[in-house]
Amino acid sequence: MNYVPSGNWWFSWLEWDPASVLDDLRAVSGLGMDHVRVQLLWPVFQPDPAVVNRTALRRLVELMDLADHPDVRLDVSVSVLDGWLSGFTFLPAWLGDRCMITDEDVVRAELLLFDAVADYVGGHPRFLGLDLGNELSVPNGRVAPAAGDRWAARLLDHCEAIAPGRLHVNGVDHQPWFEGRTFSPAGAAAHGGASVLHCYPHWTGAIERYGRDGTGVLHLGEYMAELAEAYAERPGRPKWLQEFGASPVERPAETIPDWAETFVRNTLTSRGVWGCTWWGSHDVDRRYSAFVEYEYDLGLLTVDNEVKPTGARLARLVEELRTDPVRPVDRHVGLVLPAGRGKGLEAADRFFSLVDEGVRPALVLSEHVDDAPRLAARGIRELITD
Incomplete structure (x- = not known):
């Protein structure tokens, strides 16, 4: 789960309450989870x-020490440059009008922070890896993808140098995959230890396009995982x-x-899925008045650490999958994504119609249709171009 502290949200770094954090992490572990992602407020x-x-x-x-408590035992991914989180912009005041991706002085400051984080927790037994930041295309939408890709590659290489062997990623939202915003899809599928997917039926527009229980909502994670596979240079690159998540909004x-279980099962039919991480662990306390309504009830746990129905369902699913995992589907049919198409969900319509017809396709970039070794390595025997 993405950890959302029950007491003080991520204002917790300023209103620190370790007893509350330990209670939260115990509750998360009690649902059978094995890792959390935490957010550092950059300023x-x-x-x-x-x-x-x-x-x-x-x-x-x-x-990290609390995550290593005998009652907890959770690995921790650390998202560092959090300038955008839960609908709020948290860019540091000293950034001014400079760009965090293209300004060299700012990048040097960022490297200083990464060095410090790695110095403090890089060797911790519960440290999973570094995430560059949460959905950085949102506050950096005007950055050209080529510049974004260079920056991500540079910082992720640095993460590997200062904390070798850990899972370092760029926590992109759906916009780089669908629109090439700030980071290109090829870059998102090349840099770091895994291709990161943020799959919300609400924010992607899938629920509006396909209906609440439409195929495009139930199989959105599967589609995005296959999109990441299409752009990856090697078959089976890990996909995280x-x-x-879903809100009563x-x-x-x-x-x-029901949606949560079906969504996870469908996503796991894609080969190479490293893990699934729900947003978020806890609801947002309604004593905080400024969040958009969507954000308050996304938790699997209440602010009092009571298990919600979705939490109970996913806990049962976790237990089941540990003994009877979902087998990835052999995708012998490849659906070709024409060059120049792929904005938003337009390119996904045919994918979902094939699923409705009983076909679970792979996705193939148009420039790869004549690459027989690549297609063979992915087990693709037939191409659909319409």
């Missing part, structure tokens, strides 16, 4: 380009469904457990 951890907040870093270490609450 809290780096109040000045030359200064890293050591108190915040010590609290991060304490969170890093964020997915978009569908009746009683329908969310």
Whole structure:
């Protein structure tokens, strides 16, 4: 799960309550989960380009220690440059009107923060890896994809140098995959240890396009995983469904457990899925008044650590999948994505219609249709071009 602290949201770094955090992590572990993703608010951890907040870093270490508690045992992915989170922009004031991706002075400051985080937690037994930041295409929409890709490659290479062998990723949302915003799909499928997928029927527009229980909603994660596979240079590159979830804003609450289980099962039919990470662990406390309504009820747990119906359903699913995992589908039919098409979900319509016809296709880029070794390596025997 993406950890959302029950007491103080991610303002927790300023209002630190380790007892509450331990209770939360116990509850997360109690659902059978094995990892959490945590968010560093960038201006809290780096109040000045030359200064890293050591108190915040010590609290991060304490969170890691709590995750290693005998009652918890959760691995922790650390998302670092969080300038966008849950509908709020958290860019540091010192950034001004400079670009965090193209301004060299800013990039040097970012590397300083990554060095400090790795120095404090890089060797921790519960440290899973570094995530560059949460959905960075949102506050950097004007950055050209070529520049974004260079930046991501540089920082992820640096992450590997300072914390070798861990799972370092760029936590992109759907826009790079669908629109090439800030980062290209090829870049998202090449840099770091896994291709990251944020698959929300609400935010992608799938629920509006296909209906609440349409194929394009139930199989959205599968489609995005296959899109990542199409762009990957090698078959089976790990794919991390890093964020997915549903709110009562978009569908009746009683329908969310069925959707969640079906969504996970369908996504796991794609080869190479590393893991699935629900957003989020806990609801947002309604004493905070400024979040958009969508954000408040996304948790599998209440702010009092009571298990919600979707949490109970996914806990049973986790237990089942550990003994009877979903087998990836052999995708012998490849659906070709024509050059110049693929904006938004337009290119997904044919994929979902094939699923309705009983075919679970792979996706193939138009430039790869004559690459027989690539197609053979993916087990593709037939191409559909319409």
